[in-house]
Amino acid sequence: MNTKGSVSALFLCFLTLFTLTDCSTCETNKLEGDSLTFKLTDTQLKDNDRFFIKKDDKIVVPKRNRKQKGPGIVKDKFLELQHVKLSDSGTYSVEVFDVNGNTLKSYSESVCVYAKVPKPRVNITCQDEKVDLRCDVEGGKSISFSWYKNGKDLKKNVLNFSTNIEENKSKYTCTAQNPVNKNTSDPVEEACFKPGFDFWSMPCVLVDGGGLIVILIIVLVTVACRACKRREKQQRELPKSTIKSNSSKVLQSEC
Ligand SMILES: *[C@@H]1O[C@H](CO)[C@@H](O)[C@H](O)[C@H]1NC(C)=O
Ligand SMILES: *[C@@H]1O[C@H](CO)[C@@H](O)[C@H](O)[C@H]1NC(C)=O
Ligand SMILES: *[C@@H]1O[C@H](CO)[C@@H](O)[C@H](O)[C@H]1NC(C)=O
């Protein structure tokens, strides 16, 4: 293996460990309210074997044997801490000794406790030609996202993205999840498409249905009157025309 590569990988790893407090590389992930168990022994825990547990160098289970009272419940080979809280996240070290003080077990374990993921909401914003979609979810750490369009996985694991506006309406849902829990939004329809802005639709945009009819009537009457007046003029210029006086009267009264 490339030494330089692995050294920089290691360095990056440390950098990540120290910059991210909610390090997602926990050995144990728990949902708030779950119980946390630590193995005390591989064989059989004797009545006079003693153990203690520290979290981030603070004692959480003072040294005792299985019969003595203290935080946690000994169940078979394990010690169980019930109803973990978010603040119980940390690095635990477990030490177990026999009656003579010899170490039987010694290890540490990083634990992350996560809250239940609240129901996310799809937030759709129509832009000029694009549509912005965002999965809004309150709080929470180490949340990742998935997107579905009409039930189909879009393979987009991002908080937000933009896409083209489509004529056909689609329903979007998003899922927000942390390592132990997930929740899915209600579907939201993307309805950003507006009919094109061409010549014929312009009057329709400017004037609504009723107004359009009035304009059409005005245009028709104007055209009819012009035709009427032209005819009148022609009749005056040609008094002995073949046009029956009856029909010209009808036309005149129509104006
Ligand atoms: C999603 O979150 C809501 C509250 O925000 C909760 O009532 C519901 O039970 C959650 N659903 C799942 C599947 O966890
Ligand atoms: C959607 O997001 C915008 C900002 O991007 C915000 O102003 C708006 O309130 C959000 N809508 C909903 C329903 O949360
Ligand atoms: C996500 O939203 C942020 C802030 O609203 C924006 O700056 C960014 O460009 C968006 N990302 C994508 C891929 O749309």
Ligand SMILES: *[C@@H]1O[C@H](CO)[C@@H](O)[C@H](O)[C@H]1NC(C)=O
């Ligand atoms: C829109 O829907 C219609 C009918 O469901 C379909 O024939 C058409 O191909 C769709 N158009 C696009 C761009 O998906």
